[in-house]
Structures are given as C-alpha cells and as structure tokens.
Amino acid sequence: MALKYILFVGMIIIIFLSIGVPISENPQNWYELPFIPGLEEKARIIFFHVPAAWTTTLAFIMSLFFGIRYLMTKDLKYDIKSSSSAGLGLLFCIIATITGSIWAKFNWGSYWNWDPREVSIFVLLLIYGAYFALRTAVEGDEKRASLSAVYAIISGLTVPFFIFIMPRIISGLHPNEAIISQGKITMNTFMLIILLSSVAGFTGLYFYLLNLKVRITNFDYIYSRKDN
Amino acid sequence: MKITESINATLGILQKEVLSEFRTRYALNALLMFVVTTLSVILFSIGSENVSQEILCGILWIIIFFSSMSGLSRTFVSEEERGTVMTLHLIANPLSVYFGKLLYNLLLLTFLNIFTLILYLLMIPGFVINNYSIFVITIILGTFGLASASTIIAAIVAKANTKGTLFPVLAFPILLPLLMTLINATKLAVQGAILNEAFGEFRVLLSYSIVIIVISYLLFDFIWKD
Numbered sequence: 001m002a003l004k005y006i007l008f009v010g011m012i013i014i015i016f017l018s019i020g021v022p023i024s025e026n027p028q029n030w031y032e033l034p035f036i037p038g039l040e041e042k043a044r045i046i047f048f049h050v051p052a053a054w055t056t057t058l059a060f061i062m063s064l065f066f067g068i069r070y071l072m073t074k075d076l077k078y079d080i081k082s083s084s085s086a087g088l089g090l091l092f093c094i095i096a097t098i099t100g101s102i103w104a105k106f107n108w109g110s111y112w113n114w115d116p117r118e119v120s121i122f123v124l125l126l127i128y129g130a131y132f133a134l135r136t137a138v139e140g141d142e143k144r145a146s147l148s149a150v151y152a153i154i155s156g157l158t159v160p161f162f163i164f165i166m167p168r169i170i171s172g173l174h175p176n177e178a179i180i181s182q183g184k185i186t187m188n189t190f191m192l193i194i195l196l197s198s199v200a201g202f203t204g205l206y207f208y209l210l211n212l213k214v215r216i217t218n219f220d221y222i223y224s225r226k227d228n
Numbered sequence: 229m230k231i232t233e234s235i236n237a238t239l240g241i242l243q244k245e246v247l248s249e250f251r252t253r254y255a256l257n258a259l260l261m262f263v264v265t266t267l268s269v270i271l272f273s274i275g276s277e278n279v280s281q282e283i284l285c286g287i288l289w290i291i292i293f294f295s296s297m298s299g300l301s302r303t304f305v306s307e308e309e310r311g312t313v314m315t316l317h318l319i320a321n322p323l324s325v326y327f328g329k330l331l332y333n334l335l336l337l338t339f340l341n342i343f344t345l346i347l348y349l350l351m352i353p354g355f356v357i358n359n360y361s362i363f364v365i366t367i368i369l370g371t372f373g374l375a376s377a378s379t380i381i382a383a384i385v386a387k388a389n390t391k392g393t394l395f396p397v398l399a400f401p402i403l404l405p406l407l408m409t410l411i412n413a414t415k416l417a418v419q420g421a422i423l424n425e426a427f428g429e430f431r432v433l434l435s436y437s438i439v440i441i442v443i444s445y446l447l448f449d450f451i452w453k454d
Contacts, residue, residue: 071450123401123404126400126401126404127401129397130397130398130400133397134384134394134398137390137394138387138388138389139389143387146451147384147388147451149450150384150447150450150451151384151398153443154380154381154402154440154443154444154447155401157440157443158401158402158404158405158436158439158440161405161432161436162405165405165408165409165412165432
C-alpha cells in the first residue's frame with residue numbers, strides 16, 4: 001500500500017522536474033540544463049518518451065518470459081501474467097508512438113519518417129495487435145494460453161533481425177549522441193539523474209499496474225466460473 | 229531405426245498432401261487464378277506509365293506474399309475442417325506431421341513462385357534482371373523462408389475460429405524482416421550488383437529460415453497436442 005504513495009509522489013516530482021527545470025544556452029547554476037545541439041527545448045521529451053519505449057520492451061520481454069513459464073508448467077496463472085503484461089505493453093507502446101510522432105513533426109518535419117526505431121516500434125505494435133487478435137479468436141483457456149505463448153515466442157525471435165536489416169535500408173535519425181557517444185556518457189549529470197529516475201518511475205508504474213491487472217483478471221476468472 | 233521411421237512418416241504425410249491436392253485441385257486452381265488476377269490488376273493500374281525498377285521489385289514480393297497468404301494456411305486448416313486431426317495424431321508423431329507439411333508447403337510455394345515469376349517477367353517488360361545468380365538465390369531462399377514461417381503460423385491459425393482473416397494478420401509481423409531483405413536483394417539483382425555484395429542479405433535470409441524452423445521444431449508439440 002505504502003509503495004503506491006511513494007510511486008505517486010515520486011512520479012509527480014519527476015513530472016515537475018522534467019517540465020520545470022530551465023534549459024539555457026550557458027548554464028550558470030547546477031540545476032540548469034545545457035542545450036543539446038539541434039534539440040534545445042525539444043529535449044524535454046526524453047524524460048517521457050524514452051522511459052515509455054523502455055517499458056514497452058520490458059513488458060514484451062516479461063510477457064515472453066511468463067509465456068515460456070506457462071509452456072513449462074501449464075499453470076494458467078502464468079498465462080494471466082503474460083497477457084496482462086502484453087496489455088500494458090500495448091498501452092505503453094501507443095504512448096511511446098504518439099509522443100515520438102508528435103516530437104518528430106517538430107524536429108524532423110513529418111509525423112512518420114521510417115527511422116529504424118520507428119520501424120521497430122511499428123513492428124512491436126503489429127505484434128501486440130496480432131497477439132490480441134489471436135487471443136480473441138481462440139476458445140478454451142488452455143488452448144488460448146499455449147497458442148498465444150507460442151506466437152509471442154516466435155514473433156519475439158524475429159524482432160532481433162531488424163537490428164541487422166535496418167542499417168542497410170536507412171540511417172538512423174534518433175539523436176543517440178545526446179545520451180551516449182562513442183561509449184561515453186555525454187549527457188549532463190542532473191539531466192541523467194532525472195532521466196534515470198523517470199525510467200525507474202515508469203518501471204515501478206509498470207509493475208504496479210501489472211499486479212493490479214493480474215488481480216482483476218483473477219477475479220474475472222473466479223466470477224465467470226461461479227456463473228456457469 | 230527411429231530416424232528412418234520418422235523420415236518415412238514425413239514422406240508419407242507429404243505424399244498424402246500431394247495426393248489430396250491432386251484430387252481437390254484447390255491450390256492449383258484458386259492460387260494460380262489469384263496470381264493472374266493480382267497481376268492483371270497491377271497491369272491495369274500501371275497502364276502505360278514508366279514504373280521504376282525498385283517499385284517493381286516491391287510489387288513482385290507483394291504478389292508472392294498475398295498469394296502465399298491465401299494458400300499456405302490450407303494444409304492445417306483443411307485437416308481441422310475435414311476432422312482428420314485425430315487420425316493424424318494416431319498414425320504419426322508430431323514432428324513428422326510438421327516436416328511433412330513444411331515440405332508440402334515448400335513444394336507448393338516453389339511451384340507458385342515459378343509460375344508467378346514467368347508471368348511477371350513476360351507481362352512486365354520494364355522488369356529487367358541484370359544479375360541472374362543473385363535473383364535465383366534470392367528466390368530460392370525467399371521460398372524457403374516464406375514456407376517455414378507460414379507453416380507454423382498455419383498450425384496456430386488452424387486452432388482459432390476466424391481462420392481466413394487471422395492468417396495474414398499473424399504472419400505479417402513475423403514475415404516483415406524476411407520481406408524487407410528479399411526486396412533489398414531483388415533490388416541488388418536488378419541493379420546488376422556483383423554476387424559478393426548480396427552475401428549479407430543471403431546470410432540474413434538463411435539464418436531467418438533456420439531460426440524459424442528450429443523454433444517451430446521445438447514449439448510444434450504445444451500447438452499440435454491440445
């Protein structure tokens with residue numbers, strides 16, 4: 001219970017910091033963030049967009065992990081965890097896509113540019129969509145659980161191929177050098193602290209929501225069985 | 229002894245698929261007509277326009293993708309429709325069933341691709357290939373990859389309720405890396421690149437097929453036995 005309030009207060013502090021901290025050309029005080037070339041005020045999106053994209057990946061890996069656990073144990077509680085995690089992953093995936101798309105309009109000139117990461121988030125969206133299309137089309141809990149776990153594993157294995165394919169087709173547009181360039185962290189320390197605490201906050205939010213969703217689905221199962 | 233038995237069972241499944249195909253001629257009639265229809269729609273839309281070679285490479289793989297999407301799910305769906313799944317459970321182990329179906333899909337897709345390519349090269353004079361060795365290897369590896377991915381997806385789809393629409397939805401995200409690489413390799417063949425330049429693409433195509441077949445081999449039991 002206390003964890004909920006810590007998470008809530010922490011997220012509010014992070015939101016205020018990410019919006020409120022001044023970004024100036026010549027930082028005078030420790031709390032002023034320096035300009036990143038080509039980004040300026042638009043750099044603030046990093047505090048929301050990057051953690052959302054990270055949570056999408058985390059949710060997908062967790063969903064995959066619980067899917068494998070289901071296939072090993074045939075215990076339906078892992079399937080509930082797997083599908084709940086995939087649902088949250090879809091939510092964060094949509095958040096990351098929309099925020100990134102709006103930012104791209106102002107920084108790169110159009111809403112969609114087929115940058116390698118845009119392609120991979122698009123593929124993740126497709127996989128999540130196909131996963132839920134499959135789940136709604138199968139009757140029977142055990143059958144649905146094992147089919148969707150198998151599909152998650154197969155689709156998860158094809159995602160790494162994009163790492164090899166994409167650089168051949170198009171060069172990246174994402175400003176990676178704002179955080180890391182040639183193995184060194186180039187980001188301002190205060191900015192990095194806000195970013196990392198935001199990542200931690202999003203991760204905490206994900207686990208909190210996952211726990212909530214698993215409990216709701218459990219109640220759903222219990223009550224739907226009582227009716228029958 | 230065990231291995232020769234499995235191989236015999238696999239070949240038996242393949243033989244059964246080919247025989248039942250020749251009896252119903254579903255794929256031979258419907259799929260070939262599908263290719264002809266798609267190609268004529270594309271020819272009408274092109275008209276007398278000058279279409280660039282790069283776009284023609286993409287269109288070729290769009291035709292092959294959608295014709296395989298409309299045909300390759302039959303192998304498992306027809307078993308569910310005819311209610312012959314239980315018989316297959318009795319007479320063969322899951323791996324023979326999987327590899328038999330995979331070989332059949334490979335055979336069907338090879339036949340379909342040869343037909344599509346002959347029509348495509350004849351009907352679209354703007355599509356000129358400058359390096360045939362890259363093109364032939366790309367087609368072979370592409371057929372292999374498409375067949376391997378769609379066999380396992382077909383096995384999943386056969387257990388679901390809305391089989392027809394679900395198949396392309398499930399297959400597209402999995403086939404996307406394959407299709408992108410295939411279009412790239414075909415572009416290289418059209419541009420007349422030397423064989424060494426396409427090795428990167430071939431490596432991706434080959435490893436993709438191997439990864440998919442291995443994971444299908446490991447996971448097929450969970451789909452087949454319900």
